[in-house]
Amino acid sequence: MRRLFAAGLWLSALLAAAPCAAGPKTDVVVLRSGDRITCEIKTLQHGYLEVDTDALGTLSVIWSDVGELTSVHHFVVEDQVGGQFVGTLRSPVRGQLEVVGATTSPLDMMTVVAIRADRENLLARIDGSVQLSFNLAQANSQRQWALNADGQYSGRAWFDAVTLASSFTSQEGVEDTSRNQFNLQSGKYLPKRWFYAGVGLLQQDDELGLKLRVAGGAGVGRKVFQSNRRTLELLGGLLVTNERFQDIEGSQTNVESFLYTRYDAFRRHSPKVDVFVSFGLLPSLTESGRVRGEFQLSSSIEVIHNFFLGLVAFDSFDSRPPNAGLPNNDYGITPSLRWKF
8 A cells, every 4th residue: 555655646746747758769660551750659559659750740650550660779568468578679571570589479560559668767657648627607607627637657567547536516506516536556467468456545525425435455457358449457356445424423434345347449540539438336345235336438539639629427326325315326427628648
């Protein structure tokens, strides 16, 4: 837990910072059409190879259009079955990628799903996004805004991921409400797409009468599949949860099992489209019959480089709140503007 929350502090402080490390433009990308690009290779993610050029700035190249890669810099390369290889890059023939010093035989480039720089610089290993949602209505003086952000640090063996969701709603004649949630995972990659992780959670929700929920635990997960078009990830384990609700004195502690699933899909051709759906099911082990659920959906389309317009939806469910007068659900949907780094 000490490592978990220390990682959260680092990631939270650096969440809005984009990787800024620059290197000499000595890498070479050869497209299947035969075109040659001298550049600095940045990353391969979600079916796009990001490269930085002197003349054209940062380019997003569809991975299926790439025929050869060459670089004297060290990268971490990940394939569809979860293998990770570290070394310099070269293509002995078109359509193949050799990680020099790490692979016994070249990889089929279509089986490669991620490439990231193997650097000691912390910023160079962080990627994520910041998303703003808004809704205004003159008739009842309604104002609603929301902030969603996520960041992930990826090392050779360890990873740290943080998500933040915050919303506020004000309406004439109705008491203002807010909703805030912070999630943190810190874990280690295992062979064949398995991993284990510690998890931490802070949550507050006026609509559910929840003053504060603090939870910590651990689990084992697996990327069921990952490709340059979609990924599906599962994580299951146990949580110890402490909760404080409105109109109830003191707090209560209980133990919950959990199963989280996240599905990401992305379109590789312009305009870029990103969709992700996450769902968490948390049956209580100490309160028979109580089940909580967390659902989130985000869908966005790129309007200019790394800026997206879309929709964000969420639903929080509690089958048996401690106070029978409290609602079981809090849900919402808002338009959003998203920046991806």
